[in-house]
Amino acid sequence: MVIATLAPDAPGDLMIDIVDVRKRFGATQALRGVTCSFSRGEFVALLGSNGAGKSTLVKILDGVYPADAGTIAVRGGRAGLGVVHQDLGLVDGMTVAENLCLGAPRRLVNPRAEARLTTEALRAVGLTSIDPYALVSTLSLGQRAMVAVAKTLHRGADTVVIDEVTAGLHPHEARWVVERLRVAAEFGATVLMVTHKLDEVVGAATRYVVLSDGEVALDEDAGGIARADLVAMMSRGRSVSAPAPGAGRVDASGGGIVCELKGVHAGGAGPIDLTVTEGRITAITGPLGSGLHEVAYAAAGLLTPDAGTVRVASDVRRACVPAHRESEGVFAEHTVQFNVAVGGWSRWRGRTGLLRVRQMRRDCDDAVAALAVVPHRLDATVSDLSGGNQQKTLFARALMRRPRLLVLCEPTRGVDVATRREIYAQVRRMADSGTGVLMASTDYEDIAALADTTGVLTADGTVSEWLTPDRLPELTTELA
Amino acid sequence: MSSNEAGSPAVATDEIAAPSQVSPTAGWSHRGPSREMLSSVATAAAFGLVFLVYAVWLQGSFYDVTRLSFDVSRSTPQLVLAIAVAVCLCGHQFDLSVAATATAGCFLAVGMFIDAGLPMGVVIVLTLLVGAAAGLLNGVLVTKFRVNAFIATLGTGGLFAGFTVVYSSGRVVGPTPDSGPLPSWFSGAGSVGDFQNKAPLGVAVLVTAAVVAALLVSFDQRFPGPESRRRVQMTVLGLVGVLVVGAAWALGLPAEFDWMIVIVLSLTLLVWTVMKYTAVGHAIYAVGGNPNAAAFAGIRVRIISLCLFVFSGTIAALAGILVASQQGSAAPGVADPLLLPAYAGAFLSTVILSRGRFHIWGTVAGSIALVYVTDGLVVGGVPYTWTQVINGVVLIVTVALSTFLQRRPGA
Incomplete structure (x- = not known):
């Protein structure tokens, strides 16, 4: 299956037509027949929890995987669709104009002409404040994201898919990006924004598509749906996840304290107070970039906190599974x-x-x-x-x-369902044998499956309250 | 997106491509062991071919145990520098100042004896300490001031070379009638630096046996075989070892070992043991593989990097002492031409019986092969002045060949 060009007799403003696309990885059916279509000028929020099939769909649109069945037709063929990934694909050490024209066919570089083209391309997405001669490294992350979007549209794509680009951004900045994207859509582009943060897109998107278990669970215009319905739809897949096996032992305190954090500031979070006790799994969660991993690293002794104290008995062996497997792990x-x-x-x-x-x-x-x-x-x-x-x-x-203190950051990132269960079982065994576990995860499933107590980091970097497992459903859309 | 621009024609047309069924577990079987074996043997085979050509072309004038041993003995400083460089590269650090440090070491060894009149033993210790200090300077520049290792060591290399020129005023420093000769055990006929002065046969055989044992142990660990056949494998390997040592004896190889060869082989054994069997050695490989992950695994990355530079500085100074011992004097820039062959030897280790990693035995084997390739051509009549050209060509061809074969399909 390849991406086909939309037939010329298609309705005037239809841009992408996806019909019954299926994809299976080994034993996992990632997409069970997705059908939807997008028109010119739409700003669509593609929502869904982890594992719902969002990223699989994007990768099929991007041509990374072939679909097992179904058809995808795009106006203008393959070139009519551009995907902006989280890493943006910009060269930091080059100017905005150089980045926009990078790889474009040309004989000689004409910086003036490129700057002029760049200004036009940026204006086409409603950006007037970015200097084409500025180095990309001097721009804010949100501005960079928009430059990447402008680049994609400048290359002749009419439809741009934005894949989790706002994940690492501060909420204000994410909101700014979403506003720009809305403007770009009003100017005639079709914008498909993939995100798991509902609050970012509420009020801006013109349409919501929610994926759940590889199917379209909801596809409605913004006018006809309330936020609460979206929340319910997005967390639908979650109710099936088994309750924490250790849920019964929440009040079984009495284990010794393994590690104690007092007023710790690290990576933008803080002040954080928390204790890890023997045999229990203490979790912290929050949005990416909130500093939750840094707090965990501080507890593991891998990072000196900016302020505050980490108290660990000298005979406590500590071990850590870092958050980024490729760069920090293997x-x-x-x-x-x-x-x-x-x-x-x-x-x-x-x-x-x-x-x-x-x-x-x-x-x-x-x-x-x-x-x-x-x-x-x-x-x-x-x-x-x-x-x-x-x-x-x-x-x-x-x-x-x-270890007597096991620090886990994103213990199941990029891991399939079966491995996930094995890892959960292993962590639980460790805890049962008396190890104190501190888990920092942005994945709701990790928290639901393991945590005995959960601290939620809010946007201002503090833990507002500690939740027991029975109150976990209150965490829904805020989490990745 | 730029990646879309480069889309293959199959994507651009409406042609229906057969869905390539890639199961998640099939990923690692793509690179079959045969291909890996092929690439790791390619370089060794290429060298074998060259030596075969020499055998046909030059016959006895090249294949002479005395001559081949002499070549190794002469290039001992180069081998020692190659080891220093290889250890740094294992930890993903560059030290381009080793050759200049060796030159400086040579001047210190000769100069401190002649001008300062210190006893030779003290001179050697002091020279090694100065080498360590030079390495420390490199290490501090790189780990503390975060200067790029390339620039830092290029700069300090220029610095050390400059000091030797200032000290010598660009002239050869050697024994004068006033100072008297260098100690007879250090330099001149019958000294450590003299090829005619052989090491005692017992020492030579011991070193040969140790080297063979080390290679067999390496082999055993790379291909351990099933637990049930361990005893068989141990016996076979033991027999092979005895046979190889016996064959070396029969060829008269240990009888040709002078002190230089003994020194370089002992150093190789020592460094190999450290790299392979100690926590420090493994930590160096970890830092070289992924410094970030090494830090997360609890390794003190900066201390390790610092130690690497101190080590390479010390070993470079040792190379300088060996040069002084061989030549009995210190000439400006005497060790400078050794930089390219030292790096060549270290890089050859990544393609000789290796999976793209630097290792010590490969470095020594690669360096010796490099010496022999050059020497064969010189014996065959190519002017000696072509040495550097040959070194460069051999390095590029062998590394390119192996890298080309090692490339994963589709990459």
């Missing part, structure tokens, strides 16, 4: 064994100072087997493993330390 070119053993070598150091290699290999093998990493080969290069198995490798590394 050593991609090294073997599974190296990735499991890294940093924990002291336990294999013999009397001569040399490592007891055979023992190390055996221990790594046991750890990998316990987490069922596939393939079960210690000499496999880690970059050849799937994301879920790389994540399990990181867990094996953390568990190898036999």
Whole structure:
């Protein structure tokens, strides 16, 4: 299946026609037949919880995956549709004009003409405040996002898909971007904004499409739907997630305090007060960029907080599964064994100072087997493993330390459903064996499945209140 | 989006492409072991081919154990520098100042004995300390002041080279009638630096056996085999080891070992052991692989980087001492031409029996192969002045060949 050009006899303002698109990954049916169409000048918010199929649909539109079945037709063919990803695809060290014209066919670079073209392209999306000669690195993140949008439209696309671009932005800035996008849509572009933050798009979008379990659960004009209905629709898939297995033991306090944070400021969050006790899973959640990971890193001793104190008994071994698997977690070119053993070598150091290699290999093998990493080969290069198995490798590394404080950041990011369950079970086992767990996650499912108590970071960087599992449904659309 | 612009014709036309069924687990079977093996053997095979051509072309005049040993002995400073460079590269740091540090080390070793009259033992220790200090300077510049390692070491290299020129006024520094000669054990006939002065046979055999054992242990760990056949494998490997050592003895190889060869092989063994069997060595690989992840795994990245520079500075100073021992004097810029072959040897290690990683034995093997390729041509009549050209060509061809073969399909 490829992206076809829309037939010339199609209705005048129809831009994209998606009919019964299906996609399966292994055992997961990511899209179960999505049908919808978009017209000129629409600003559509494509909503849905994690795993609802939003990103699969975007990747099919972008040509990353072929669809298993169904058709997609775009006015103007493949070139009529542009996707702006979260990384934006801009070169920071070049000017706005250079970025806009980067890769365009031309003989000689004419900076003046390019600047003129850029000004026009920016005006077409309602931007007048951006200097075409400014370096992209000097722009705010929101401005960069809009430059990327202008670039896509400038390249001849009439339809632009914005994929989670606002995820890392401050709410005010995200709102600014959404306003600009609305203007761009009024100027004649078709804007399809993929997001999981309902509040950003409410009031701006002209239409809402909600995906749930790979199907279109709702497709309605903005006029005909109330916010509460959208909330209910978006959290529909969530009610099926099992209640936390440890929910019954919430009040089973009495475990010793493993780690205590007092007035900690880190990464824009703070002041944060929290305690992690033995055998319990303490979670913090909030929007991306709210500093929740930095708070967790501070607890893990990997980051010195800007202010406040982190109190951990000196004999407490700490281990951390970092939030960004590729950049902070794995050593991609090294073997599974190296990735499991890294940093924990002291336990294999013999009397001569040399490592007891055979023992190390055996221990790594046991750890990998316990987490069922596939393939079960210690000499496999880690970059050849799937994301879920790389994540399990990181867990094996953390568990190898036999920590009394386990800090987890986004423990199931980019992990399929089955692996997710295994990871939840493993974390719960750790907690049951007396480990104090601190989890920082923007994923509602993580929180729902594991947390004994949950702190919600608000926009001003503080924890407003601690929720017990039975009050979790109150967290819905605020979360990723 | 620019990625869309580059869309293949199959996407642009309405042609129906067959949906390529890619199951998530099929990803890693794409790069079959055969291809990986092929690429890792390619360089070794290329060198084998060159030496085969030499065998046909030059016959006995090239394949002479004494001559081949002499080549290694002469290029000992280059091998030592290559080890310093390789260790830095393992930790993803560049040290371009090693050659200048070696030149400075050579001047210090000769100058402190002749001009300051210090005993040679003290001179050697002081020279190594100065090398360490030079490395520390590099390390502080890179880790504390965050100067790009390329620029920092290029700059300090110029600095050290400049000091030697100022000190020597651009002339050769050597023993004068006033100062008396360098100690007889350090330089001249019958000294450590003299190829005719062989190491005792026992020491030579011991070193040979240690090297063979290390290689077999490496092999054993790379291909451990099933637990049930461990005893068989151990026995086979042990037999192979004994056979190889015996064959080396029969060829008269250990009898040709002079002290230089013993020094470089011992250093290689030591560094290899550290890199492979200690936490520090693994931490260096971790920092080189992904510094960010290393920090998250609890490794002190900056300390490790600092240690790398201190190590390479010290080892570079050692190379300078070896040059002084071989030549008995210090000439301006004497070790400078060693920079390219040192890096060439280190980069060859990424393509000799390796999965794109720097390693110590590969560095030494690559450096020696480089020396032999050049030397074969010189024996065959190519003027000695072509050495650098040959070094450059060999480096580019072998690395390009292996990288080309290593490329993943579709990448």
